[in-house]
Amino acid sequence: MVEADGPGDRPAPDGSSVSSVPFLSSVSATPAAPSAAALSTASGSGGGSGVPVADRSLLVQMRGITKSYGRGAAAVQALAGIDLEIRRGEMLALVGPSGSGKSTLMHVLGLLDRATGGTYRLGDRDVTRLGGPAAARLRGSRVAFVFQGIHLLPSLTALGNIELPMAYGRQPKGERRRRAREALERVGLPHLAHRYPGAMSGGQAQRVAVARAVAAGPEILLADEPTGALDRRSGRTVLALVQELHRTFGLTIVIVTHDPNVAAHAERIIQMEDGRITSDTPVRDRLFAEAEDAAPAGQGERAPA
């Protein structure tokens, strides 16, 4: 199912030696079988760039999404008509200055917030007006998050934190524990199973948070400045981890970031400004454009990978 796309074949981002990251050995040593169980919803899709993908169907379809806060004259429009399509197995970066609406877009994408207008289809389901328990169920199972602030619960161990979404999804305890251990191994931290977040480094905590996000086998991972609170080295490790998940399991990933280095890891970069998408560029085009101009290149078709 997953092509033999070993980590060594991958272009190492910003020259760092990716193979030194501890989790990689465990990932490459782990055959596809357990990960297929954990990522059953994404099982149809293959790896990242260069890998032929069976299922590239539409996962996210947004039409004219608006979001405003407040009423009347004091109203602030955070999203002013977003049209966005994301296919399964894509990895895209959402960039833009502060207040451009990228976090709001991520919240709407992740069903953490409801759009004021427009339509939003997730998979084959219209989730524009979805709220309450139905939205909560999707948040627990199909949409996963990694936050800048890491957001591990300090009163739970690494395993407890990883189990949290599955616990809210009412999964049986044994199954929960098994998947949590698997996920912790996948991020290369099995020895931290019973450690509390307070006793972890920032990088370790964020890797546990990534494990928490993917343990339940989501369809899409939303990462809001996942490296923003980390030092460069930890940031690189986490980023490599996210990319690994994308490559190995074809997990759909949206990364919100300020950092061009982070954005460079994506296949597609969406630039936002004032609640609008100002550009939507395949990453190679963008790299060429950046060479001569700081401003992003114009709207372009996605280059065939």
Place this chain on the structure above:
Amino acid sequence: MNAWSIALDSIWHHKLRSTLTALGVVIGVFAVVTLTSLGSGVRNYITKQFDSFGADLITVAPAAPAAPHASGGSGKGGSGPFGGGRGFVQTPSTLTVADATAIAGLTADHVAAALPVATAAAQVQAGGTVAPVGVVMGVTAPYFAAEQLRFASGGVAAGFGSGVVLGHAVAAAVFPGGPAAALGQTLTINGKADQVVGVLAPAGNQFGTDPDSSVFVPVAQALALSGSRTVAQILVRADSTSGVNAAAAAITALMNRRHPLKDFVVVTAGQILKTIQSTLSVITGVLGGIAAISLLVGGIGIMNIMLVTVTERVREIGTRKAMGARDADILVQFLVESVLLALLGGAIGTGLSGLVGNVVGHIAKIPLGLTGSSVALALGFSVLVGAVFGVLPALNAARLMPADALRSE
């Protein structure tokens, strides 16, 4: 998700805050449980005292004659169930020694003895000093046993035809040599010489009588002193506790014939006990109610802190919701936390109350331990307080929009 373990975790991780939050409930429950168990402890104590000495006693006391328009029977005399207050007569008495003799004849109706008690005011002197005497009581020999009065020295013969018995305080005042030294000494009552035949052990104040500062003489002598033919009351002892009601009925019937004006009351110890108990219940209830207000304040304290906690833990709530927690999950989590806090406070308050009750009871020699019902009531109320005052904060937490909760950093 196990809401109980989440709540316990949260309480444990914020020990100081949890302690302070629960403190209000601790104090409230402590006050309620202490006051109610104090009330029931005193009640039990009094009941036991009555059982040990007064359960078979019936008092016939003077009362205002039943008014023609009042249909009330003899038991509803003007001076109430305490009758003449055992010696402090407000209503002129018409009871006589002959009445007592007649009542004593009712042996078929469970009457074991009828003891006329007369009172007189008189000046008692010994060797030139005036004794601090409250009242001179005219009694028969069985009176002392019936009232549980013990002799420190001396005693009275079965007939008790002469001599004087001194209350402990009286004896101590006029004969400093001690109870034994007082025996055989002479004193004067209204100028008439009399000989001390006994001194009572300290008795303390007993429901309106003060044996320690009384002197006791034969009934006939007391009647001579007061210049009256009537006695203050007649103490009747039934032959058994179960015979008390029958005896009281027979006495009432007999006295109705002898006193057609119904100027008397027949009061059993049980009736007195009932009156005391209902009075105590009212006092306990009022005090408990006041204490319950402090429990209310404790509940408001919980609500306060929980509201603060919710705003403080917005990030946690946001994270949980992002991880798939439904509103109901968050609601239950915070509700359980406040209930658990209140329950914890209630348990500590109950324990403290038990401790204080035992210490105080030990000192006062009254059994004041916790009762099962007071513990159940206290814990039940704690849960109720936690639930009622936890609803608003829990709703606040549950209603948070996850995006708003995550943004507030």
